[in-house]
Amino acid sequence: MLEKRNFTMKQEEKDPKAQRGRKKVLLYKPRKKKSFEEDAAIKYLQGQYEKINPDDIRTFKDFPLSQKTLNGLKANNYVTPTEIQKQAIGYALQGKDILGAAKTGSGKTLAFLIPILENLFCKKWTRLDGVGALVISPTRELAYQIYETLRKIGHFHDFSAGLIIGGQNLKFERKRMDQINILICTPGRLLQHMDENPLFDCSHLQIVVLDEADRCLDMGFETTMNAIIENLPPQRQTLLFSATQTKSVKDLARLSLSFPTYVAPHEQAATVTPEALQQSYITCEIDEKIGILWSFIRNHLKQKVLVFMATCKQVKYTYDLFCKLRPGVSLLALYGTLHQEKREKIYNEFCRKSNVVLFATDLASRGLDFPRVNWVIQMDCPEDVETYIHRAGRTARGVLGKGEGLLMLLPHEEKFVESLKNSKIPINKIAIDPSKVVAPQLKIEALLSDNTELKQTAQRAFVCYLKSIFLMKNKDIFKVQLLDTDAYARSLGLIVPPRIRFLEKYHRQNQYKIDQESQGSNIIDKLKARDDDGAETDQSIEENPEGKKQQKKEIIKKKALPKFDFHNNIDSDEDDFLQVKTKNIQVAEEVSTAEETISRKKSKPLTKTAVAKKILKKKLKVNTKVTFNEEGQIIEDEKRNVRSDIAKQFANEDIGGIDIEKAKEVLQEEDKFDKIRFRQRIKAKHKEEKRKLKNKKKDEEGEKDDFGSQSESDGPDLSWLPDPDKIYSNEDGNNDKSSDAGSSRNEDDTDLDQGSYSEEEKYHRPQKRKLVESKGIPQESIAPRKVKKIQDISASLSVSEVEALAMHLLKSKKTL
């Protein structure tokens, strides 16, 4: 028996507390002998499977389910099964392959999770048995949601479950792979484990489920799914579920389903969408969309709104822009290029909040069970009816769910409504009161002019949207040539519409094709004409060119798309976009192959000889590196200048090939010079270091001395000069005594005054004394007054005057 903790594998990874509290688990645990009662119960349940009649089922208890499953259902308030659950669970318990189709929000998740638990329970599955069930979901969010539901209803079982999705810790998953019984995964990550993880073994797999099966099996996942299916054991039960189920024989053959039972409780229903879902659409011009969305949000501040857009870049831009415009409600954005952790956070936040707007791509269109969504807005026409159903189905979910859907269409996209109505989708046209639409156009433009990043996001959104339309399969509805690109760009706040390179390329390629076709038909006509009437041929060819030219022009007119006014040039990142519109890859491929042919035919093949000839012509020295300084002058690379005679001689010799022996000799010779150069450099370096150290020491001392001495630093330092008073007094012998007296008096003054000196001055004085003392004049002989005098003189003199004075004083000192 396995521990329950295995169900929380993913949570433990994030929760350190849970990790600390982990018990030591034995690598090998002998399989517990099941009690006799359990065996009997299993036998009884299995005996009841054949008797299941969906019409007799009122509650889950009416199904022959294990007590553990019933407890799990009860704990989560699941009492009455929904239609799809009533019909599918019985067949699944009987071990049949199932094709399950039911409306969005009708409870398909439980319809496959309950049979998984029962299947493994009846087979007494343990951790040692490895992977017993596999659930594949097209998106990480959906896989996460299924995993959470499994944790809830499987709480009383002893199986281990694992969530294997991209963007998670691969190492963590890898180590535990052999301990998982029920695996919930996305196709890419599953295949990665199949390919790379030796611990992954699904040879005992009992049951495989494809949720959103039509999406899993469509072109986007084709190769991955084919590889996965190849790795699965042929003896297994397969369950496919979706609101828009695939009936394609090709798809079913790929999965090698054995006589699948088609379970579609709503097939006869009047509508394919939930009854509680009110659906309407509006038509508007492309440049009105932003204003309408803004006004809608401003008018529904107390509601939970989900807005779908065609591309990640549009979602990102609208989110960034609206956040800056502050509508007065929480805004969130969910799209594929976000980091996984952020995606999970946003998903949980949208589930939790009640007044919030989420902008999302089709990533959120399938399977996600956001509670209590009031409105689903489809800002761009969905790719097909299926996408519409899934998007709209994010509201009005469950037994009591209610909600509204609004679809925004461009006038030429209105045809799409016909397809909706033909598919039993009740949708009504409504009109928007223009007086209630307030487009914050000026604000948007102002924001963009201020914010380059936002402007770039807008440019990307613009290009990505056009590309999405261009790549759409249904050309009756999606017509890029009918879009007013200038107006659209303006509505996004872009005064100058960005350049749309892919369309330009497409036009060029179209033009080329037309040229080629007309040229080809010209030659054929000529040949035919020549065959038909020998002599007359020449005449007809001469007459024909005008007609042919005319014909060619007409073809071009017919096929060429209207030209756009493109000014700006931006590179777009379309990866995310291509992921969404997987069905259209073919179109893109066609374009690229045609482009390749053009470029291939236009450019001559460039051989190595041709390149060499070009270089010779230009007299370029190959494999040389030239370094320039800031003024553009060449910096000589010393290393490249050879010094030895032998090397110079070697460089001048023009022999083909390399003389290894000689090269060796040259290198050895050059090596001597290199060593000398190296030694010199090291010496210079040491010298420089010493100099720096000296300067530093000086600076430090200077710093100490100069502390706070403003006047000192301004004027020249004359402290080394002898005391002028003393010299003058020496000159004037009469003053000797008074000077002494004065000095003693001043000394007293100094002592007295010291108390009134500022801290800086106090600091400064010893330096003066020291410096003067160093010139052989006793410090006591200098009165502060004199110091001041010296300072005053020094401050008022220029450098040359100071020099002159110094010379004079020195001379006079010498004469003394």
Ligand SMILES: Nc1ncnc2c1ncn2[C@@H]1O[C@H](COP(=O)(O)OP(=O)(O)OP(=O)(O)O)[C@@H](O)[C@H]1O
């Ligand atoms: N028997 C039930 N009783 C009450 N609520 C249920 C029952 N079964 C499912 N639900 C609830 O209905 C909601 C929708 O269920 P679920 O997500 O399984 O629908 P779905 O058919 O898979 O939808 P989608 O087609 O969008 O994937 C969930 O909130 C779920 O908890």
